[in-house]
Amino acid sequence: MSELNQFNNMCKKSSDELTHDTSQLDEVLKVYKNKPGSMITILQKAQDIYGYLPKDIICYISQETLIKTPIIYGVATFYTQFRLQPVGEYLILLCKGTACHVNGANEIEQTICDELNIQNGETTEDGIFTLNNVACLGCCSLSPVMMINGETYAKMTPKKARSILRDLRKKSKLNAGKEDQV
Amino acid sequence: MKIIIGQGSCGIAAGADKVTVAIQKELESRNHPLEIELAGCCGTCYLEPIVDVVSDNGQKTTFVSVKPEHIAEILDFAIHQKQPKDAVIMGDNDQASLDKQVRIALRNAGVLNPEKIEDYLANDGYKAIQKCLQEMTPQDVIEDVKISGLRGRGGAGFPTWFKWQAANQQKATPKYIVCNGDEGDPGAFMDRSILEGDPHSVIEGMMIGGYAIGANEGIIYVRAEYPLAIKRLEIALKQAREKGILGKNIFGTGFDFDIWIKAGAGAFVCGEETALIASLEGQRGMPRLKPPFPAQKGYWGKPTNINNVETFANIPWILLSGGSAFAALGTEKSKGTKVFALAGKIQRGGLIEIPMGLTLREVIYDIGGGIQDNKAFKAVQMGGPSGGCIPASLLDTPIDYESITATGAIMGSGGMIVMDETTCMVDMARFFLDFTCKESCGKCVQCRVGTKRMLEILERITNGEGKDGDIELLEDLCQKVKDGSLCALGGTAPNPVLTTLQYFRDEYEAHIYEHRCPAHNCKKLLTYTIKEDLCVGCGACAKKCPSDAISGEPKKVHSIHQELCIKCGTCKTVCTFNAIEAL
Numbered sequence: 001m002s003e004l005n006q007f008n009n010m011c012k013k014s015s016d017e018l019t020h021d022t023s024q025l026d027e028v029l030k031v032y033k034n035k036p037g038s039m040i041t042i043l044q045k046a047q048d049i050y051g052y053l054p055k056d057i058i059c060y061i062s063q064e065t066l067i068k069t070p071i072i073y074g075v076a077t078f079y080t081q082f083r084l085q086p087v088g089e090y091l092i093l094l095c096k097g098t099a100c101h102v103n104g105a106n107e108i109e110q111t112i113c114d115e116l117n118i119q120n121g122e123t124t125e126d127g128i129f130t131l132n133n134v135a136c137l138g139c140c141s142l143s144p145v146m147m148i149n150g151e152t153y154a155k156m157t158p159k160k161a162r163s164i165l166r167d168l169r170k171k172s173k174l175n176a177g178k179e180d181q182v
Numbered sequence: 183m184k185i186i187i188g189q190g191s192c193g194i195a196a197g198a199d200k201v202t203v204a205i206q207k208e209l210e211s212r213n214h215p216l217e218i219e220l221a222g223c224c225g226t227c228y229l230e231p232i233v234d235v236v237s238d239n240g241q242k243t244t245f246v247s248v249k250p251e252h253i254a255e256i257l258d259f260a261i262h263q264k265q266p267k268d269a270v271i272m273g274d275n276d277q278a279s280l281d282k283q284v285r286i287a288l289r290n291a292g293v294l295n296p297e298k299i300e301d302y303l304a305n306d307g308y309k310a311i312q313k314c315l316q317e318m319t320p321q322d323v324i325e326d327v328k329i330s331g332l333r334g335r336g337g338a339g340f341p342t343w344f345k346w347q348a349a350n351q352q353k354a355t356p357k358y359i360v361c362n363g364d365e366g367d368p369g370a371f372m373d374r375s376i377l378e379g380d381p382h383s384v385i386e387g388m389m390i391g392g393y394a395i396g397a398n399e400g401i402i403y404v405r406a407e408y409p410l411a412i413k414r415l416e417i418a419l420k421q422a423r424e425k426g427i428l429g430k431n432i433f434g435t436g437f438d439f440d441i442w443i444k445a446g447a448g449a450f451v452c453g454e455e456t457a458l459i460a461s462l463e464g465q466r467g468m469p470r471l472k473p474p475f476p477a478q479k480g481y482w483g484k485p486t487n488i489n490n491v492e493t494f495a496n497i498p499w500i501l502l503s504g505g506s507a508f509a510a511l512g513t514e515k516s517k518g519t520k521v522f523a524l525a526g527k528i529q530r531g532g533l534i535e536i537p538m539g540l541t542l543r544e545v546i547y548d549i550g551g552g553i554q555d556n557k558a559f560k561a562v563q564m565g566g567p568s569g570g571c572i573p574a575s576l577l578d579t580p581i582d583y584e585s586i587t588a589t590g591a592i593m594g595s596g597g598m599i600v601m602d603e604t605t606c607m608v609d610m611a612r613f614f615l616d617f618t619c620k621e622s623c624g625k626c627v628q629c630r631v632g633t634k635r636m637l638e639i640l641e642r643i644t645n646g647e648g649k650d651g652d653i654e655l656l657e658d659l660c661q662k663v664k665d666g667s668l669c670a671l672g673g674t675a676p677n678p679v680l681t682t683l684q685y686f687r688d689e690y691e692a693h694i695y696e697h698r699c700p701a702h703n704c705k706k707l708l709t710y711t712i713k714e715d716l717c718v719g720c721g722a723c724a725k726k727c728p729s730d731a732i733s734g735e736p737k738k739v740h741s742i743h744q745e746l747c748i749k750c751g752t753c754k755t756v757c758t759f760n761a762i763e764a765l
Binding site: 036037038039040041043044079081082097101102103110111134136141142145150153 | 191526623751752
């Protein structure tokens with residue numbers, strides 16, 4: 001409850017200070033704001049635009065749709081797809097489905113956490129990687145699998161996971177010009 | 183002559199994209215245009231990427247586990263009939279395992295191009311809906327589905343005709359028909375493959391259902407985690423509209439029907455009908471009390487019929503071939519075929535479709551090829567978080583709704599995860615409780631709190647801190663969660679615990695009373711040692727050990743001080759020489 005109150009207060013304070021550009025979102029709202037039952041779709045499109053659901057944008061959606069922020073917040077926190085925090089340049093979705101679990105997903109998770117020094121749900125300090133465990137990616141016969149920015153990596157081993165992450169770190173835009181830190 | 187590349191999500195994950203690019207490049211450099219088609223998953227996921235070469239007389243040669251470097255050989259074979267050297271043609275065993283199956287729901291998956299409506303139309307596509315509209319009344323349609331004996335393929339196994347009849351009899355309008363593609367069971371991918379490989383048959387099935395209940399609007403609810411399925415559905419819907427198959431006055435019969443897609447946002451409980459409807463309405467997906475059933479009051483309070491993807495995919499075939507043809511397959515109470523996703527420690531993982539009544543042994547050994555690495559079979563998990571683990575002693579159980587339910591598991595949507603001797607059954611129960619605990623919507627106290635308490639007990643046991651009385655406490659909680667939950671999520675959440683307790687109670691007891699994990703899986707109950715013959719003394723493990731329990735001189739064999747070891751397993755993950763043994 002305190003989290004909710006905090007969120008509401010925050011909304012009141014920051015409602016004037018919309019820090020994000022809403023031109024793309026306005027197009028979405030034009031189509032959906034008067035269509036009942038569209039909240040999930042609006043939030044999905046907003047997340048596509050901003051990468052996550054910033055608080056000022058939730059407040060803005062609330063003003064436009066006349067749906068109260070706690071209700072929007074309730075929907076946003078109910079579904080695993082929605083994020084209230086920005087994610088790194090590479091979003092790692094580590095499958096923790098049954099088949100992956102049986103075939104060693106925990107070891108892969110431990111390796112990723114060790115390599116990046118983060119836990120599930122966290123982002124590395126340099127903003128390059130975010131790790132999210134997910135329930136199932138539906139590629140069970142290639143388990144264990146992980147998906148990074150839409151690309152699926154099959155039949156993972158701790159060694160493979162490490163080398164994939166190191167390669168991506170080298171390729172990272174945020175690392176451009178810097179010495180390889182690994 | 184044409185080339186077909188399997189492009190389901192699994193094929194793409196295995197590298198089908200790269201293979202496609204390589205084929206296009208090679209054809210360009212040879213200046214030899216050949217027709218390239220894409221297809222969905224044909225089910226043999228363990229052989230992906232798959233490339234079919236189809237000659238002009240229709241003869242098909244299937245290349246498996248294709249790598250870009252095989253392309254030149256495959257094209258030499260296709261164009262010059264030159265026998266390949268390194269590229270692998272599908273073996274007889276794999277072919278035999280395909281031949282044992284009977285494909286109705288999967289009849290087009292992996293065969294037709296899912297992005298071309300012409301392919302579907304050329305294979306009796308949309309003939310069933312045409313037949314219904316022109317020759318049958320809605321009541322005739324329901325009657326034929328009744329004869330077929332088709333039961334809901336989403337898990338509960340409720341007779342499809344009965345649901346249609348209930349929705350048909352409602353007076354209120356408009357009515358809606360919904361396809362439940364929120365495949366949330368971790369370890370199941372039947373619906374994904376059907377939607378990716380044969381979207382038109384689901385659309386046609388929905389149209390027939392719509393006609394039968396008197397709905398003019400259909401909604402497909404698909405998981406957002408299945409972007410390719412959504413894309414292929416969008417293409418299919420667009421093509422159907424362009425051909426006048428969806429829209430107004432379909433086939434000149436005055437029947438109007440259209441479908442739109444709703445992307446789910448990730449919540450297992452939305453597989454439950456009333457939760458799914460709440461989600462369609464843009465709310466939190468929380469189930470409500472039934473009755474009223476969705477057939478009476480569903481989407482926006484109007485009569486709504488919800489069926490699973492696989493159920494709809496069966497419908498066109500049933501209406502074209504007749505309900506009795508479907509009923510001729512399967513057992514007395516479970517008619518027809520069922521699709522299963524075989525995964526886990528199985529040789530030939532993938533998607534299979536079999537007539538009901540085959541035994542588990544036939545599926546796992548004859549079709550699935552048995553267990554990987556010649557290990558011993560321990561159990562098969564059916565029904566996901568709502569189901570249970572069936573032990574080796576029950577391998578001769580026939581696969582039908584009643585027999586599977588009698589084991590304590592459920593048929594479920596079709597996930598079949600095979601486990602070998604290295605899988606800890608207590609950990610398996612913990613895994614599923616972790617899942618249901620996270621996915622509980624929080625409405626009912628018993629489910630919200632009960633699953634959490636059960637998870638804590640299971641974590642305690644797998645961490646070696648189990649207490650005398652924990653098993654009895656678990657059993658008591660199982661009953662209370664079952665009794666006190668409104669929907670099937672809570673009502674079935676204890677099943678993984680109950681079945682493992684029923685068949686593998688000794689494993690629970692070994693964890694609690696002997697502080698030992700018989701499968702050598704639970705980290706806290708293992709002893710870590712260094713194999714002297716494999717250790718090169720690189721020191722990586724000593725550097726990472728959080729409790730400084732590893733010592734040794736550089737380039738010499740290291741050792742672990744057991745009294746300091748906290749059993750975190752870090753040494754095992756960092757060792758690149760496989761020198762750490764955990765027993």
